[in-house]
Amino acid sequence: MGQLATQPVGPRAAGEATRATRARRPSRRRAPGLLAPYGFIAPFYLLFLAFGAFPPLYGLYISLFRWNGLNKPQFVGLQNYANVFTDPVFWHALTNALLVAVFVAVPGLALALVLAFLLDWYAPRFRNVYLTCLFAPQVVATPAAAVVFQNIFSKSYGVLDQAIMALGLPGPDWLGSPVPMRVALALLLLWRWLGYNTVVYFGGLQAIQGELYEAAMVDGARPPQVLRLVTLPQMRRVILFTTVLSTVGLLQLFTEPYLLVGAQGGQGAAMLTPLMYVYDTAFQTFNFGYASAISYVLATVAVLGVGINLFVARRREAI
Amino acid sequence: MRAATLSAARAPAAGRVGRKHGWQGGLVHFVLVLVSALVIFPMYWMFIASTQTNSRLYRAPAALLPGAQLFANLHQLFNTVPAGLAFANSLLISGTVAIGGTFFCALAGFSFARFTFKGKNVLFMLLLATLTLPGVVSLVPWYEMMAYFGWINQYQALIVPNLASAIGIFYMRQYIASAIPHELLDAARVDGSSYFGFFGRIVLPLIRPAVGTVGIILFLSSWGDLLQPLIILNSQNHYTLPLMLGLLVSQYGTGLSLLMVGATITTVPVLVVFVVMSKQFIRGLTSGAIK
Numbered sequence: 001m002g003q004l005a006t007q008p009v010g011p012r013a014a015g016e017a018t019r020a021t022r023a024r025r026p027s028r029r030r031a032p033g034l035l036a037p038y039g040f041i042a043p044f045y046l047l048f049l050a051f052g053a054f055p056p057l058y059g060l061y062i063s064l065f066r067w068n069g070l071n072k073p074q075f076v077g078l079q080n081y082a083n084v085f086t087d088p089v090f091w092h093a094l095t096n097a098l099l100v101a102v103f104v105a106v107p108g109l110a111l112a113l114v115l116a117f118l119l120d121w122y123a124p125r126f127r128n129v130y131l132t133c134l135f136a137p138q139v140v141a142t143p144a145a146a147v148v149f150q151n152i153f154s155k156s157y158g159v160l161d162q163a164i165m166a167l168g169l170p171g172p173d174w175l176g177s178p179v180p181m182r183v184a185l186a187l188l189l190l191w192r193w194l195g196y197n198t199v200v201y202f203g204g205l206q207a208i209q210g211e212l213y214e215a216a217m218v219d220g221a222r223p224p225q226v227l228r229l230v231t232l233p234q235m236r237r238v239i240l241f242t243t244v245l246s247t248v249g250l251l252q253l254f255t256e257p258y259l260l261v262g263a264q265g266g267q268g269a270a271m272l273t274p275l276m277y278v279y280d281t282a283f284q285t286f287n288f289g290y291a292s293a294i295s296y297v298l299a300t301v302a303v304l305g306v307g308i309n310l311f312v313a314r315r316r317e318a319i
Numbered sequence: 320m321r322a323a324t325l326s327a328a329r330a331p332a333a334g335r336v337g338r339k340h341g342w343q344g345g346l347v348h349f350v351l352v353l354v355s356a357l358v359i360f361p362m363y364w365m366f367i368a369s370t371q372t373n374s375r376l377y378r379a380p381a382a383l384l385p386g387a388q389l390f391a392n393l394h395q396l397f398n399t400v401p402a403g404l405a406f407a408n409s410l411l412i413s414g415t416v417a418i419g420g421t422f423f424c425a426l427a428g429f430s431f432a433r434f435t436f437k438g439k440n441v442l443f444m445l446l447l448a449t450l451t452l453p454g455v456v457s458l459v460p461w462y463e464m465m466a467y468f469g470w471i472n473q474y475q476a477l478i479v480p481n482l483a484s485a486i487g488i489f490y491m492r493q494y495i496a497s498a499i500p501h502e503l504l505d506a507a508r509v510d511g512s513s514y515f516g517f518f519g520r521i522v523l524p525l526i527r528p529a530v531g532t533v534g535i536i537l538f539l540s541s542w543g544d545l546l547q548p549l550i551i552l553n554s555q556n557h558y559t560l561p562l563m564l565g566l567l568v569s570q571y572g573t574g575l576s577l578l579m580v581g582a583t584i585t586t587v588p589v590l591v592v593f594v595v596m597s598k599q600f601i602r603g604l605t606s607g608a609i610k
Contacts, residue, residue, distance in 0.1 A: 141543035
């Protein structure tokens with residue numbers, strides 16, 4: 001596959017030689033072989049266009065119809081979207097997602113930041129061991145984790161309830177009533193993502209140059225001030241990255257709630273996530289058009305969420 | 320370090336160079352050990368539970384030490400569901416996605432990082448735009464397309480669409496941009512090598528950490544995916560491990576120990592690989608995370 005040869009021979013060599021001659025032109029970044037760049041991106045891009053760019057557009061198209069996948073689609077314009085806004089189940093699912101997002105992301109990211117800070121500032125021995133342990137949940141397949149936690153959360157027999165009852169308190173029915181269910185899901189998500197966010201923050205902290213800290217110390221800053229005036233501003237981009245990731249990711253929760261309490265979201269549908277609702281609408285009720293409309297409303301919410309994150313980040317910068 | 324003199328005067332913590340922090344160091348260790356233990360516990364529990372009998376698991380106090388039932392449970396698992404097949408299916412699908420996807424992302428990332436060509440910015444913006452859209456919106460269309468191709472219940476449906484990962488290409492582009500200096504490419508041009516040769520011989524070895532990171536990310540997201548197989552696969556012989564677990568969960572009267580051992584075979588192989596390669600993997604993540 002190509003040669004780094006200095007003395008190529010044969011017809012291929014003619015092409016090589018020509019290319020080499022052309023390459024000696026001054027402009028460094030111009031690709032002389034016009035086709036080469038496209039060749040490199042072709043496999044990826046063809047797949048991307050087919051499966052990454054086209055489906056959302058097709059989905060938008062589908063959302064304007066009433067269709068069950070078999071019969072002829074019926075054009076209904078924006079009727080599906082109107083229905084979404086008056087659909088109580090949708091709002092319920094969305095509320096669930098937002099609750100999860102706030103109650104998982106905020107404490108989770110804060111805790112991750114604290115842990116990352118401890119690992120960075122104090123640089124304890126076995127640092128890599130801690131990071132590996134914290135990150136390990138990411139490597140556990142989501143369904144396996146859900147199954148394990150389903151057991152841990154099980155009433156009276158689960159390890160968690162046993163530990164709680166050993167302290168003399170009543171063991172909640174984690175997967176049976178709405179409020180404990182949400183807490184249980186939050187704990188599961190926290191378990192899963194704490195390590196990831198800690199590693200990301202750790203990377204960000206490590207990238208902060210030591211001189212900044214030294215300068216601050218020389219200026220007489222105390223640790224809380226150092227944290228506020230040096231660390232946090234430097235970490236802004238990384239924090240933004242994790243909040244955006246969390247926002248979008250938590251809106252697409254499916255596997256854990258599905259395996260923990262079933263497709264309906266459990267008692268009071270407390271664990272019904274928007275994606276579960278889309279899945280149910282599309283593949284249990286076979287209402288493709290409506291499902292597409294829901295997914296687009298969801299997407300809008302996600303984009304809004306990202307927009308809000310960016311806006312807040314920008315305002316902080318101004319201060 | 321200067322910090323030492325200053326710390327004597329005011330701030331308790333000395334710089335980040337791992338100096339002795341006295342009692343604070345101990346507290347830090349304590350916190351880290353506590354959190355790590357809490358995080359590790361569910362995995363430990365999963366393993367313990369797969370070595371116990373069903374009846375033992377339904378008795379309090381909870382079993383915290385390994386039992387002797389591992390092989391018996393495994394045996395029962397393989398008799399109840401096509402577990403070996405599910406494992407093989409998962410491996411095939413996730414492996415292909417990981418290898419193929421990483422390769423394509425590296426190729427494309429290289430092009431975006433080091434070439435200038437017409438339409439480059441447009442194409443890149445398009446990529447960015449789809450990243451802001453949650454995957455939800457592609458779900459129904461994806462299904463329709465799979466039906467159209469005749470890929471329902473086929474492995475291709477789970478492999479091909481997942482080969483073009485936007486995150487993968489971003490990571491690759493950024494890594495290659497920082498790892499392969501312009502001079503290297505110019506030298507190769509002057510030498511008369513083909514771009515593909517340059518890519519294969521020089522770039523690929525240099526971006527090994529990125530290849531590892533992206534490969535693992537792609538592998539993991541495919542391995543643990545429930546939604547796509549749930550929608551597409553309908554014959555048990557084609558089931559992947561997540562689906563097999565789902566089957567166990569929904570079957571009435573599945574013993575807990577069976578469930579746990581199923582979860583274990585889904586987890587342990589990947590976990591082992593991860594622990595072995597953790598240092599490189601974390602390094603790859605922390606260096607690539609800063610955008």
